[in-house]
Amino acid sequence: MRTLMTLAAVLVVMGLAFWAYRENYRTQAVLSHMESVQRETAGLRERLGTLNAEWAYLNRPERLSQLANRHFEQLQLLPVTPGQLLRQDQIAYPMPRAVMEAGTDPFASTLPRPPGFPPLKPRPAPETAP
Amino acid sequence: MIRTPLRPLARILRARERGEDPNEIEAENRARRHAEIQLRARQRADTRLMIMAAAFIIAFGTVGMRMGALASADPQEPRVQASGARILSQRADIVDRQGRVLATNLTTHSLYAQPPLMVDPERAADELVRVFPELDHERLTRDFTGSRKFVWIRKVMSPEQMQAVHDIGEPGLLFGPREMRLYPNGRVASHILGGAGFGAEGVSSAEVVGIAGVEKAFDAWLRDPSNNGAPLQLSLDLTVQRAMEEVLGSGMRVMRAKGATGVLLDVDTGEIIAMASLPDFDPNNRPSPLVEGDPSDSPLFNRAVQGLYELGSTFKIFPVAQALDLKLVNENTMVSTRTPMKIGKYFIRDYHNYGAALSVTDVIVKSSNVGTVHIAQMLGPERQQDFLRKLGFFEATPIEMVEAPTGKPLVPSRWPAVTAATVSFGHGLAASPLHLAAGYATIANGGHQVRPTLVHRRDRGNGPRVLSESAADTSLSLLRQVVVRGTAKQAEVPGYSIAGKTGTADKPRPGGGYYSNKVISTFASVFPSDAPRYALIVSLDEPTASVGGGESRVAGLTTVPIAAELVRRVAPLLGLAPDTASEVPSVGRRPEGALLVAAN
Numbered sequence: 001m002r003t004l005m006t007l008a009a010v011l012v013v014m015g016l017a018f019w020a021y022r023e024n025y026r027t028q029a030v031l032s033h034m035e036s037v038q039r040e041t042a043g044l045r046e047r048l049g050t051l052n053a054e055w056a057y058l059n060r061p062e063r064l065s066q067l068a069n070r071h072f073e074q075l076q077l078l079p080v081t082p083g084q085l086l087r088q089d090q091i092a093y094p095m096p097r098a099v100m101e102a103g104t105d106p107f108a109s110t111l112p113r114p115p116g117f118p119p120l121k122p123r124p125a126p127e128t129a130p
Numbered sequence: 131m132i133r134t135p136l137r138p139l140a141r142i143l144r145a146r147e148r149g150e151d152p153n154e155i156e157a158e159n160r161a162r163r164h165a166e167i168q169l170r171a172r173q174r175a176d177t178r179l180m181i182m183a184a185a186f187i188i189a190f191g192t193v194g195m196r197m198g199a200l201a202s203a204d205p206q207e208p209r210v211q212a213s214g215a216r217i218l219s220q221r222a223d224i225v226d227r228q229g230r231v232l233a234t235n236l237t238t239h240s241l242y243a244q245p246p247l248m249v250d251p252e253r254a255a256d257e258l259v260r261v262f263p264e265l266d267h268e269r270l271t272r273d274f275t276g277s278r279k280f281v282w283i284r285k286v287m288s289p290e291q292m293q294a295v296h297d298i299g300e301p302g303l304l305f306g307p308r309e310m311r312l313y314p315n316g317r318v319a320s321h322i323l324g325g326a327g328f329g330a331e332g333v334s335s336a337e338v339v340g341i342a343g344v345e346k347a348f349d350a351w352l353r354d355p356s357n358n359g360a361p362l363q364l365s366l367d368l369t370v371q372r373a374m375e376e377v378l379g380s381g382m383r384v385m386r387a388k389g390a391t392g393v394l395l396d397v398d399t400g401e402i403i404a405m406a407s408l409p410d411f412d413p414n415n416r417p418s419p420l421v422e423g424d425p426s427d428s429p430l431f432n433r434a435v436q437g438l439y440e441l442g443s444t445f446k447i448f449p450v451a452q453a454l455d456l457k458l459v460n461e462n463t464m465v466s467t468r469t470p471m472k473i474g475k476y477f478i479r480d481y482h483n484y485g486a487a488l489s490v491t492d493v494i495v496k497s498s499n500v501g502t503v504h505i506a507q508m509l510g511p512e513r514q515q516d517f518l519r520k521l522g523f524f525e526a527t528p529i530e531m532v533e534a535p536t537g538k539p540l541v542p543s544r545w546p547a548v549t550a551a552t553v554s555f556g557h558g559l560a561a562s563p564l565h566l567a568a569g570y571a572t573i574a575n576g577g578h579q580v581r582p583t584l585v586h587r588r589d590r591g592n593g594p595r596v597l598s599e600s601a602a603d604t605s606l607s608l609l610r611q612v613v614v615r616g617t618a619k620q621a622e623v624p625g626y627s628i629a630g631k632t633g634t635a636d637k638p639r640p641g642g643g644y645y646s647n648k649v650i651s652t653f654a655s656v657f658p659s660d661a662p663r664y665a666l667i668v669s670l671d672e673p674t675a676s677v678g679g680g681e682s683r684v685a686g687l688t689t690v691p692i693a694a695e696l697v698r699r700v701a702p703l704l705g706l707a708p709d710t711a712s713e714v715p716s717v718g719r720r721p722e723g724a725l726l727v728a729a730n
Contacts, residue, residue, distance in 0.1 A: 046237055049220075049234065049235060049236075049237070050236060050237065052231065052234060053231070053234045053235070053236050053312050053314060056230070056231035056234060056314035056315070057312070057314040059230075059314075060314050060315045060316060060318070061315060061318060061368065061369065061372035062315070062316055062317075062318075062372075065376075079373070079699055080699075080702040080703060081698065081702060082623070082624065082625040082626065082698060082701060082702050082708040083625075083708070084702065085702055085706075085707045085708060087707070
């Protein structure tokens, strides 16, 4: 009986030692993985900061106004003027269906496409009421 | 344990036989027993003390060993930590009220040399001068071939330049990482942001410190890691600021002015939406301060905060508002305007003769010096000073810039009758345009004191009341009259009602007296006049407008059209809807760089 107990205890100790050995190495592997992830995160953060700075630089008002002037033909962008602010009741809402079905698209003629822009996609035919 | 009886019978009997006192035997035994008990107790206490001492020695020994181990061990980065924690050595960003970046950081590299490591110092110098033409070839060669162990070459450089230096292939040329402050918008808001430079420098890093403006005023805050990287949000609006600088810039050219200033202030909170001072500079490449001459000629000079000017007739509304508040006059009270008016040995004159008397409204509308002086005399110098002090004209503005204390108004030390008279129409007291904006904001917000600020949502509540609501309303309607039928007719912008007052003040000569052909022309205004939200100050330094072949310097023809154009540009950006439905304007190509003065 005593021999059996001793044998069992030795086996348990060996098992535990093996488990501790494996845990130790797993922990170290996880730690080094975490370090590499953290390094990567820091690198990405730095890159994000650089990209943010570049984005802000590309969007600086001076450049935007130069671009708006250069591409005036296509974009026709001008500074906002008071006349562009409207009250809600001044906005043209989509026509009722009856007008749409009559075959005239109210928006087709009012907004000419600027040159260089693809033509409008044809609108789906209005549903016919059963 | 065997206890010895106190009275052992054998000894007692023996003692009795001998005729001795048996009680002595008992006393003797009792004493012996006590001695034994004491001895045992002392031994037990000794043991306990030893155990305690051992426990303390082990505990403190452990702590001491650990401390010793920590002190002697090499430092190590903590490996196990929450991955959300960010390395916060960076200086915080500065953003505008909508979160757009005004100042941020960029990682670049610095370049230094270690001549002992160099293979071919002379070739390195040749190649370096090719990459950086501004370097001094002779000096580089001397440094590289001499006894120096370490030479700084560039503080920052672009990635392309870094690659070019790599390509030289010289092992003695080394790079250190550098964090650089970048102002992506260039000149926009340059005076407010100030600039940043390097403080303490090492090979592997350098400290970025604010040099001027907000960067310096908030230096400690921006560098504080406990803010967790939160940006500093200013009250500025980048779009509005840029629009203001553009309009002021073209206005300055058209009016051939030496400088221009604009301040746009939220009248309720005191937040500065835009503040410009021209000429300006690029904070990425901050010029060095002037070493001689007038510092106000330097582009670094912030006219809006540091510039102290006699602001002329724009001041007239203050004594009138105070007199309305004290119920000394109402807007229809007739005031004598007989010119010239004599105070002591001085004469006060009006530009035109307005006859014997004008109503208070017309004193403001026609800008009568004499009428204003009469109203100021009703107040008396003490009350006049007291009111101006409450409006903030006696102290530097509390704005969060390092330059703010230099903008302390020039207030006359004594206040005789003639000073009281001239101050009432804006001469003899020099204040900054920002002071004026705060004063007009007080009238516009119903009479609460305004403390200008550059920080967004710094909620400080309403300032103390310095003017009754009715007096503020009446003053506002007087200011509106100035635009409708007075000196600022050109400030009528369709859709927005502006209320304001013009001021044209002769510039003082450095030696005393005034120039006859150099003026500061100012337009102080609030809009929309029926429910004011913004105060706008525009000021031009030495403007000249060409009018019908001649020249004019009055604010009504120089500053007012620029202010009107500013409102036209800026009000839609601020989301102010026009109060009349006007037609959508036709689209035409904007002439490059020209002032847009739309026909009214």
